């Protein structure tokens with residue numbers, strides 16, 4: 001009897017490691033959020049400042065956050081469009097009696113714009129800084145870099161001023177507030193429980209994960225945002241009593257007013273290459289971005305292709321999930337072996353058919 005039982009039972013040299021593996025697998029899967037549904041980005045009752053909130057993705061994000069119960073400060077330049085946006089955002093409020101909405105007109109490309117925007121926001125918000133800042137203002141001037149007909153350098157400076165410095169200055173102005181010793185958040189009263197973190201969300205682009213021809217003036221400004229975000233993400237460990245989370249969102253093509261503007265100068269080959277990633281509405285992009293933020297993601301993508309690209313270029317960036325990101329990160333270089341060859345061949349093929357890119361073909 002004893003002998004039979006020993007034969008059918010799992011031998012101890014397998015059972016031990018198997019139990020250990022199961023134990024760790026359970027915690028890894030748990031960390032992946034499969035068993036828990038914690039919202040890491042609660043917005044109800046919070047005050048959120050959004051730049052670029054009058055159109056496109058920024059407006060869609062503002063409406064979505066109003067529906068979720070947040071108070072909002074909309075920032076962009078054109079007052080007429082801000083007024084219109086304010087009406088839409090106010091109409092979307094979940095509890096109109098508890099939420100408040102306003103706008104501040106500012107040009108994010110102006111040096112030192114952010115300190116005054118934050119000061120105005122604090123004055124409006126009864127002396128308290130916004131809890132969340134989402135930088136969405138941006139522009140894109142697609143063109144061929146080396147074409148003498150294009151002033152690529154002037155365009156690059158403009159893209160840097162709006163996309164990079166517009167977000168960089170805002171992050172510095174709000175961090176100076178949040179991290180000031182006198183602004184240390186109150187204890188929650190529960191032992192071991194930290195106060196809720198503040199959040200800075202930057203908006204980059206899938207092009208900050210995979211660059212393609214035609215976006216020379218734009219792509220570097222979005223890569224620069226990643227560099228800043230990774231830096232801040234480490235620096236913020238120096239302020240354990242002032243919890244702040246950094247996030248970067250990487251949208252693909254958004255069917256926004258901005259896209260209509262940029263498509264006027266977009267090289268044909270660029271249009272062809274970016275067809276690989278289907279365009280999405282501002283509402284869809286805002287919703288998917290918010291889902292990622294709610295899951296507590298650091299680098300937030302809004303499509304499968306975007307997520308593959310994210311895992312393919314993690315470097316020293318914070319992982320959303322160590323197991324997923326690492327395993328996918330091993331697979332992506334194999335996909336790239338083919339993708340990069342195909343795309344480069346597509347660009348070379350375009351030139352074979354269309355001739356020298358600087359010589360405009362006479363209409364047939």
Ligand SMILES: NC(=O)C1=CN([C@@H]2O[C@H](COP(=O)(O)OP(=O)(O)OC[C@H]3O[C@@H](n4cnc5c(N)ncnc54)[C@H](OP(=O)(O)O)[C@@H]3O)[C@@H](O)[C@H]2O)C=CC1
Pocket residue numbers: 051052053054055056057058075076077078079081106107108109136137138139140162163203204205206250251252253254255256257258259282
């Ligand atoms: N559209 C796309 O395909 C993609 C866009 N992105 C990025 O997503 C973000 C949103 O894009 P999208 O929805 O197309 O944006 P839109 O171009 O449609 O809207 C831009 C918003 O930003 C404001 N804005 C522009 N320049 C400034 C400035 N100098 N100062 C203050 N506000 C400014 C605009 O208002 P006003 O003009 O009145 O100032 C408007 O509210 C941008 O950062 C963009 O780079 C990323 C991937 C793809």
Ligand SMILES: CCCCCCCCCCCCCCCC(=O)[C@@H](N)CO
Pocket residue numbers: 139140205206207210212218251252253254258259262273274275276277305308309332335336339
């Ligand atoms: C796993 C690897 C697959 C690689 C496939 C490559 C496909 C390239 C798609 C690029 C899409 C770019 C969208 C962002 C556009 C943008 O930011 C501008 N419109 C700015 O406004």
